[in-house]
Amino acid sequence: MTWLPYLSYISVLVLVVGIFAKVIKYLRMPIHLRWELYPIPHEKKDGSYFEEVDWWKKPRKKHYLNQIIFMAQEILFIRALYHHNRKMWYASFPFHFGLYLVIGWLALLVGGALLKIFWVASGLAETLLAVAVVVGVTGMILGIIGCVGLLIIRATSSDLHGYTAPVDYFNILFIFAVLGSGIIAWVSADPRFSIVQEYIRRLITFSAATTTSKTIAWHIALFSLFLIYLPFTHMTHFFMKYFMWDKVRFEDEPNFRGSDMEGKIAKALTYTQNWSAPHIQTGKKWSETASKGVE
Amino acid sequence: MKKNKLTLKDMSTASGQLVELKQEEFMKLPNPYDTPEAQPPLKSLSDEVREKFECDLDGFMAIKIIRPKSREEEERLVNKFLDGLRKLLSKENNWTFFMPLMLSLEYCAKCQTCSDACPIYVSSGKNEVYRPTFRSEALRSIVDKYIRKKGSLYLKMTGNEIELNWKMVARLAELAYRCTLCRRCAQTCPIGVDNGLITHELRKLFSQELGIAPEEIHAKGSVQHLQKGSSTGMIKQAFADTLEFLEDDIEEKIGRRITMPIDKKGAEILLIHNAGEYLSWPENPSAFAIIFDAAGVDYTLSSEIVGYDAVNYGLWYDDFQLARVALKHAQIAKDLGVKKIVVGECGHAHKAISVIADRILIGDLNIPRESCIPILEDIVVNEKIKLDPRKNNFPVTLHDPCNMVRLMGIVEPQRRILRKIAPRFREMEPHGVENYCCGGGSGFAIMPSLNFPDWRSGVSARMKFKQILDAFQDVIDPSIKKMVCAPCSNCKGAIRDLLAYYNAWEKTGIAYTGLVEFIVNAMVDVKEPYIEWPEF
Structure with missing residues (x-):
């Protein structure tokens, strides 16, 4: 399977370039008119500076910590869905939280590999690997539960069925396949994820990265293909939220004379x-x- | 007529009227409107009107689009629609909302969380055509197929295989006026997609490219505003005469004459009211005059054309009309040398000049603008005038105008005022930033033609009526007089028509007024009651 590392390199390249291109595209867009929507968490509770007489003469107090907490709740726990669409949240929360854990798992594996590259015989690397097993497996199982839940809801809900296109099912099934292959690889070939980490180490050092396990190879291939696919889909909302929330919904910066x-x-x-x-x-x-x- | 569940494809393929509203499916109203007989019937359009105008959406008509006479004319209009769509998606033509529009078009996960937040969708009994995502999905499909020219596999996979024809365009134009732009849907979106914005942009496309907009908003609205001075048609001389009449009226009511300052150079404040107040609710600008006079506020009104009418209908449908009115307001303020512009009780005028025009007014036209509500709060809460809350001793609830509250964050000052001067104040649920629209938002309140008012009072304002009734259930007996406080002209107009439509004064004793009327009613120096109740 000599093609596998090339696929992995391409996937990382496409992912990085794809994300970069999207971000640049939006960063280069012209300034737009204000279109904020309250509550804005960096303002006072529910209200705004418009509640004050001569607001422009007063120093602006922006509660950045409140905004960070608000966004953390939104991203980690899918707060809006919890409050406004509980049925969907039961599937969407494990789905998203599972994916976050998988990202954490990948970060732990990469971190461990870097330690091994730069800090030989590190006990910390082994610890990271042990944590990675817990985080990764939990994430994959949660993600799979979420995928199944989303498939059922989308297929059976009268609200959702008519608006769910084939690509929506494909996306969920694709993620299901990536996570499912990860679980199979863990159970059948790599209970400590040491083989996957070694593969990553070799990728980083441009050594001959490969694996003899077909199940691991399948998982890596599917994962790589997903990374290639991701930037071309609306699933990039995970980072585009920055623009949707910070640059539109929470954007209440007033225009002052002589300002940038x-x-x-x-x-x-x-x-x-x-x-x-x-x-x-x-x-x-x-x-x-x-x-x-x-x- | 579509019998089975509506799909996007039906927008271009179904013949005749797409959906028919059934009142028995509408959201139920509380006592005493909880029986079918208590619901006024919805008027149908006449055959003559149906023959002449496009009304194949739901049998109601907001825009009078004359049916094309030939296939060629239909094709020309469809092509013009596509030209407009290309412009909507270009940064030079649509820098004003380019980024928000692109984001909302590209990132919807179709989770339908927004649907239940929409009062129109819920009130209609969840009629599919009013689902917030329905028109957005239609637009996305057209963009993918006809603008981005995606291949057939992509279109099949994304479900965007709809056909664009005149039926679709005409229905979309009408459908753009089945949303009040309250943006409650956007508030619930876990991603940040804004179906209200997409509706707004669709309206812009029709206005800025095809010249299609409701005549009350465009020809008789913003055009008349810019050319004659006011969307009400009030010319400069009539404005001066009106003020004289108001001064006489104030003298009669409070026993002393107050002069309303006009074109006073160097005043602290340029106060601009929605000119509809002068004609429909003159007690509102009069109340401002009484309060400002008593509190010693240094202000002026303007008699310049456009300067005596705060409305800015462009906010709802056309960026250029919006900018033209905003620039005129700012120019008048600059010429008068005032320190700030203060907007009276008009929600959309608040948002237009304070929020939206903030990124149009530059240089010396960037004059500070603020709401009247904080100034009123300062006067009331800091007791700059003598008030006796016992004079407002009747049940009161507060309507939150979307433009002022959810879209500007002015939430608490009006509540602090009412808590101070209305001892029997109670909230509607939900309220504040989660309020429901009055049903007259985005121009609906001023669109009285044909059977549209029935749709407004029967569907788009239904949730507000339910909220009002719920707030007063413990005092619903018509012998107990109670009041809805609506600090916005358009909301007042919608609530006035809503209460009349359901004969609510007779059946429940519910009336409405603005905020300043409560303040004057509580003033110790004003001996006679200022608030006038309707007569049985």
């Missing part, structure tokens, strides 16, 4: 628009169209 923001707005106002309804003078700069009025 004002500069960005001034630039956006120079864009040429070509909307063609009769009340819009097509082909003019945005600012000219807005200041001219209806003719």
Whole structure:
């Protein structure tokens, strides 16, 4: 299976480039009008600075810790689903939390491999490996339970069935296959995940990474293919949440005269628009169209 | 008519009216509206109207789109729709909402968590066509197939195989006006997708590219506002006459004359009211005049065209109309040399000038803007005027205007005022940032044509009516007079029509008013009751 490490390298490359490209795409988008939605956790409870007379004269207090706590609850425990869609949460929470643990498992394996590379005969590496077994297996089992739950809910709920496309089932089944193959590999070939870690160590050091176990090879192959697939799907919402929440929903930064923001707005106002309804003078700069009025 | 469960494909394939609303399926209302006989029937459109206009969505009509006369005309309009969609997805044409729109189009997990948050979907008995994701999914499908030109395998896998034709476009146009943009759905989304935004953008596409918008919002709304001075049609001279009338009226009510300052250069505040108040609820701007006079607030009104009407209907459907009105407001404030603009009791005007226009007004047009609510709180809570809460000794509940509360975060000051001056104040549930829309949001309150008001009071405002009734269940007897406080002109309009539609004053003794009316009613110096109750 000499192709396996190449697949692994490609998967990491595609994942990194894919994520990078998406982030860059959004970072390069022009400033947009405010579209915040309350409650905003860095503001006071439920309210905003608009509750105060002469708010612009007062120092802004942003409670960053509240926002971090809010987002941690949202990401780790799928808070919104818990409050507004409990039935789905019973499947979605183990699914997502399982995936987080699998990411943690991978991090522990990589960490252990790095220790072995740079710190020979480390007892810490062995400890990390032992923790990785608990974290990884728990994550995979939770993820599998979540996959099964999501499949059942999507297939049987009258609310969801009509809006679940083949690709949605495919995505869940794909993750199910990745996690399931991981459990099979653990049970049948690699109870301490030492073989997988060795594979990772060899990948990092550009040694001849391979494995003689077909079950492990299948798991690595499926995992790699999933990493290649991931950036092209809406599943990247796990990091795009930064834009959706921080840059839109919680974005209540006011525009002050002479600020950097004002500069960005001034630039956006120079864009040429070509909307063609009769009340819009097509082909003019945005600012000219807005200041001219209806003719 | 579609008999089985509606699918997106039906938008382009089903003939005739897509869905028919059945009142027996609507969300149940509490006592005394818990029987079928208590529900006013929904009016149908006449055959003449059906023949002339596109009304094949649900049998109601918000926009009067004349049916195309030929296949060629239909194709031209479909192509124009696609042109508009391309512009919506380009940063130069749509920098204003490009990032939020792209995010909401690309990351929906279709979990339907948003559905139960939508008062229209729930009130209608969960009619599929009103599901918040229904129109969003339709738009996503069109984008994938006709703009991004994805292959057939991709479309099959993503379920985006719908056909775009005139039926679909006309139904989407109407469907864009079956959401009040309250954004309650977005509040519940675990990812951050905003179906309200997608609706907003769809409305923009129709207005900015095809010139399609409800005439009350565009031709008789923002265009009239910019050309004549007010969306009400009130011209400059009429405004001056109205103020004179208000001053006479105030004198009659409180026994002394108050002059309402106009075009006072260098005043601290430019106060702008929704001009609808002057015509429909003159007691509201009068109450502001009485309170500001008593508290010694240095303010002025403007008699410049646009300057005496705070509304900004562009917020709901057209970025250019929004910017034009906002720029005009700012220019007037600059010319007067005021220190800040304060918006009266009008929710959408609050949001338009304070939040949305914040990233349009630059340089010396970036004049500080704030809500009237904190100033009123300062006056009431810090006892800058003498108040006697016993004068408001009747049950009161508070409606939270979405634009002011969920979309601006002004939650507590109005409550602190009411707690101070209305001893029998009680909350609706849910309230604050989780409130329900009055049902008249995003322009619905000012769209009285054909049978749309029936849809508004019967469906989109149904949840609000339920909340109001629930809040007063312990005092529901019509002999006990009670009041809904709605500190927003459009909400008041929707609630006025809602209460009339259900004959609520006679059946339950529920009336409505704004916030400042409560304050003046509690003023020690105002001897006669300021709040006027309807007559039986």
